Every structure is written in structure tokens, then in C-alpha cells.
Amino acid sequence: MFTQYVLEYGVGELEPHIDELTMVTHYTKHHGAYTNNLNAAVEKVPEISNWSIEKLLANLESIEDDTIRTAIRNNGGGFYNHNLYFSILSPEGKHAPDGPLAERIAKDFGSFDQLKDTMTASAMGRFGSGWAWLVVKHDKVLDIVSTPNQDNPLMDNSGAKPILGIDVWEHAYYLKYKNLRGDYIKAFWNVVDWNKVSNLYMRATT
Ligand code: MN
Numbered sequence: 001m002f003t004q005y006v007l008e009y010g011v012g013e014l015e016p017h018i019d020e021l022t023m024v025t026h027y028t029k030h031h032g033a034y035t036n037n038l039n040a041a042v043e044k045v046p047e048i049s050n051w052s053i054e055k056l057l058a059n060l061e062s063i064e065d066d067t068i069r070t071a072i073r074n075n076g077g078g079f080y081n082h083n084l085y086f087s088i089l090s091p092e093g094k095h096a097p098d099g100p101l102a103e104r105i106a107k108d109f110g111s112f113d114q115l116k117d118t119m120t121a122s123a124m125g126r127f128g129s130g131w132a133w134l135v136v137k138h139d140k141v142l143d144i145v146s147t148p149n150q151d152n153p154l155m156d157n158s159g160a161k162p163i164l165g166i167d168v169w170e171h172a173y174y175l176k177y178k179n180l181r182g183d184y185i186k187a188f189w190n191v192v193d194w195n196k197v198s199n200l201y202m203r204a205t206t
Contacts, residue, residue, distance in 0.1 A: 002042075002053060004035045005083040013091040017187035019176040027086060030171055034078030034150070041071035053080050057154040077150030081131060084165050088200070093193020101194070101201040108142040115144075120185050122146045123166045134164040134197070136204040163200040164192065 007027065012020035042049055045068060048056060056076050063069040096112055097105060109115040115134070122144050123132035130148040137143050138159030145153055145160070153160040166188055173184035 002035055002038055002079055004031055004079075005087050007086060009089070009091050014089060014191045017190045018089070022171075022173065022175045025175070026167075026171060027082075031078070031082040031086070034075045034082060037071060037075040038079045041068050041075060044068055054154055057152065058157055060155060073155070074150050077152055077155070080154070081150055081152055081165055081167070084162060085167050088164055088193060088196045089191045090193035090196065091191065093191070094195040094198075095190075097194040097198055097201075099198060100205075101198045104140075104142055104201070115142075116189055119144050119164075119166065120182075123168050123185050124182060126168050129169040131168065132166045133162045135160040135162050136201060140205050161200075161204040163204060164197050 004027075011023040011027065014023060042051075042056070045063060045065070048063065051059075053076060056072060057080060060069055060073050063072060096102070102112070105112055105115050109118060119132055119134060123146070126132060126146045126148070128148065130146060131150075131152065132144065132146045133153050135143050135145055135153045143160065147153065147155075152165070153162050166185060168181060168185075173181060177184040177187075
């Protein structure tokens, strides 16, 4: 039984960057539905019932039934992706990385601003619904990738671990920003807690 990440901040606390109605709808309706649908799909396959979400997403091909595999891909992806998304946001987080993550960013991207620019471009370039990710690759190098729909970097079995994700589905921004995805992404950077991203980086590299 998978349970939805519990928000550590109020749904209105990311205002004005992410508005309360978007947060309520996104967390309660979208993330809630992915979680319920994932649990319903997993229940139908007893042999995978005790798998972690990471194991499920990295081994989708082992689920024989096409309908159940697709349901777990979409809803398991949605469950995992939103757990990550909501967990790295904060109204009063650290605005820039420091320590080992900052050093790694300087090495792989040149600067923190360059990382944000590159990830913004990746998120802007995603046609339709999907995500842009900051990942730690198997060789510990940072990289930016984009995936469609609710797919994520765990699904290609490359060993890359996501530590930050930008949701660019219209449901993540349309109520406030309408068609202006770029304005949402710009605002998104204001509520990323780099302390939380650093913790995920440390976990992915040790
Ligand atoms: Mn979403």
C-alpha cells in the first residue's frame, strides 16, 4: 500500500509563486488519484505487492498484463514524481545549494545559474505534458533529462536517480499562469528548497 507524501507546509504557503488552488487541486486530486490508481493496479498482481516504488518503476517489463503495466507506469510514475516534487518545495527553503552538491554543480554545469538555465530550457522544450529532471547518474555526474507524461529517469534502468523535478503538465500551472509555462518555471525556482535537494544528492551518492 503506497501512501502519498504528506506536505510539510500549508497549501497556501507557496503563494504567490504557486497558488493555493493549484496546490489543492494538484496535491489532493491529481497526486491523490495517481496514488489510489497505483494501489488498485498493484493489488491485482500479488507477486509485486511488496515491491518498492523504485523497484516497480525499474522493472515494468516484468509485469505481463499490458493494461496493468500501463496503469502502473502512468500512476506509479505519477505517485513517485509528485512525492519528489512536493517534497523538495518549501516556502522558506535554502535558495542555493552549498557543500558537495554546490561543488558538483560547479564542476558539471559551470555555475548554479547555468544549471537553472539548462534545466529551464529542458522544461520549456518538453512538448506537451512531462517533466524535466536533475539526476545523479551511475557515475555520480549530474545531468538534466526530460521525460514525457509521468515517465521518469528510473524507468530506463540507467542507474540515474532524480533529485529534483519540474512538473510541466498544464495542471501544475494553468490556473495561475495560463499558457505561460516560462513564468511558472521562473516562479518555481523561488520555492525549491536546496537543502532538501542536497539531502537527496547525498543519499544518491553515498
Ligand atoms: Mn503534476
